[in-house]
Amino acid sequence: MNILTLNFSPKGEKSVTYQYYLFAKQYFKKDTDQIEDLMIGKEFSIFRTDALYKKSVCEKIQRADIIYVISPVYAYLLPGQFYDFYNSVEDSAFVGKNVFAIISSAKVHDDITIQDFYNFCHEKKVGQYNIISLDMDLNDEKKVKKEICSFISYNNFLLTPEIMNSNDEKIVVLTDNDDNNDIISTVFNTLGKNIPVVNIVNRRINYCRGDLSCMLDKCIYHNDDFEEIFDFLLNSSIIIFSFSGSSFSGILRSFFSRALSVGQHHESLPDKQMIFINRENSNLINDWIKSYAEMQSSHLVGIINKNTTIFEINSIVQKALWSSKNNFIPPCTYLKKGAYSIFREVVNTSGYVMPHDIDHLTKQGVNTLRIKLFKFINFFLVLKPIRKRLIKVIPDIMMKKQKKLWW
Structure with missing residues (x-):
């Protein structure tokens, strides 16, 4: 079984989404003949201008049994490289393939991104496909293994996004x-x-x-x-x-x-x-x-x-x-909110309540003692000296976490 990864994050190997992919991929060590990673987001300018590189990418897609699509989400939108890539790659490359998407988002809802991905699968005549969003708790190893192994077994358990409540919209x-x-x-x-x-x-x-x-x-x-x-x-x-x-x-x-x-x-x-x-x-x-x-x-x-x-x-x-909700968030990067997100995931503190979590829960009327406590903690995290320190140490923490997974 050959696995190919298409990573659309401009940060490449250092992206948050890629770390989760590495975390999940360890289950396939004994079952794969070849695992290959393509950093499309990082090398997209080469893909767009180099015909030979583009041809080699299409050939690798055609040889793969399973294709991982890894992509961050910027304010409910996929990065431009995602659309440019699929518009320029040969339509026949994905026909009948098994595609598994891992989507990174700092929000609770990924409905629009999921639908865009479904549109792509439909247009490219993909065979089996499914999505895991990083909003779910991927630190639960049993859950990850169950989700991925179910997909590999070709079980048809496609995620159906719920229609958003429109009662409050004019x-x-x-x-x-x-x-x-x-x-x-x-x-x-x-x-x-x-x-x-x-x-x-x-x-x-x-x-x-x-x-x-x-x-x-x-x-x-x-x-x-x-x-x-x-x-x-x-x-x-x-x-x-x-x-x-x-x-x-x-x-x-x-x-x-x-x-x-x-x-x-x-x-x-x-x-x-x-x-x-x-x-x-x-x-x-x-x-x-x-x-x-x-x-x-x-x-x-x-x-x-x-x-x-x-x-x-x-x-x-x-x-x-x-x-119409006007509740967009900045892109997830090492700066600002993105740094908190990476910090939460790589140090295995999934229960940590992030600023955007607090905003969402407050709008829902949730204001427990736990929320109040993390509001107090986040007040110190937004201070510039602390944020600078976090940005410096996070890449090292991520690499240590990755080595722990593999070795």
């Missing part, structure tokens, strides 16, 4: 047609509830006059329905626009001419999560959509067309839900 659909009702129904199923649908076909929206009155503060337009609809969008956190055909209808042109006017009479739509349904997948409309989201200082989560699968729609909707 979501609205703005549409000019009924052609996309099937797609909107899929969105409703993902959210687990019906959401307001504003069909502007039968609403009165007058075109922007484009005269001097547009420059006046609190300018009042014609007596129509625009302000009512726009206020509805302003009070929502996620906006789903649904278009018909390959061009804008007249009513949509009127709406966006008003929404993009230069006056001060209404606000823009900042910090909104936007999903666009463009059934015909018109490149012209897609380019306009991207520009519109940028002008509004909003986040374009995704564009859905008639060829978008149900799985991809679910992924886009859940990504919008996560993004």
Whole structure:
């Protein structure tokens, strides 16, 4: 049995995720003919420019029986190397392969990252696949052995991410047609509830006059329905626009001419999560959509067309839900919070409560004596002299831990 590792961390052998891989890999010492590690994240520039190196990587993938995908998670997003690599590697390389992903994250939830990985497995026609997140307690050797050996035995116990609770999110659909009702129904199923649908076909929206009155503060337009609809969008956190055909209808042109006017009479739509349904997948409309989201200082989560699968729609909707929470964290590195994370894992203190753990538990209303104690301890850990000392000693601790595992 040949095992190949694809490590997408720029830190290579020193990454937190890689240490867990080494911890798990010791179970296969007697059962493997060859174990090979490729530091893709560290050597991605070589992979992108050197055709011979790229060819050798593809050949190694094709020879492998089991492929480990090791990747950190930056604010629920996989690093860019992950996507660039899989977009450039030959599609046939992964067909029928057994892929096992180990994902490193400092957060409790990895749902979006897991779905991105599932998308890749589906597109590349991977055989068996599964994921272990570093959020689970990998210091429990029996649990690790059970998870990995079950996967090697080709048991189909795929992890199904739970749909995030959307009850506290204000979501609205703005549409000019009924052609996309099937797609909107899929969105409703993902959210687990019906959401307001504003069909502007039968609403009165007058075109922007484009005269001097547009420059006046609190300018009042014609007596129509625009302000009512726009206020509805302003009070929502996620906006789903649904278009018909390959061009804008007249009513949509009127709406966006008003929404993009230069006056001060209404606000823009900042910090909104936007999903666009463009059934015909018109490149012209897609380019306009991207520009519109940028002008509004909003986040374009995704564009859905008639060829978008149900799985991809679910992924886009859940990504919008996560993004609207605005609880992203900095990338996990040796600095700042990352140093604490490495310290916790390598010295076998998995019960240690980290700052981001405290934030999450506090939001959930958990405020036990243990949490209060670690709040006090973390107050000293954030001091610069202590942090500098930790950063210096952590690499040595990691290497000692690695040697202990192997020897």
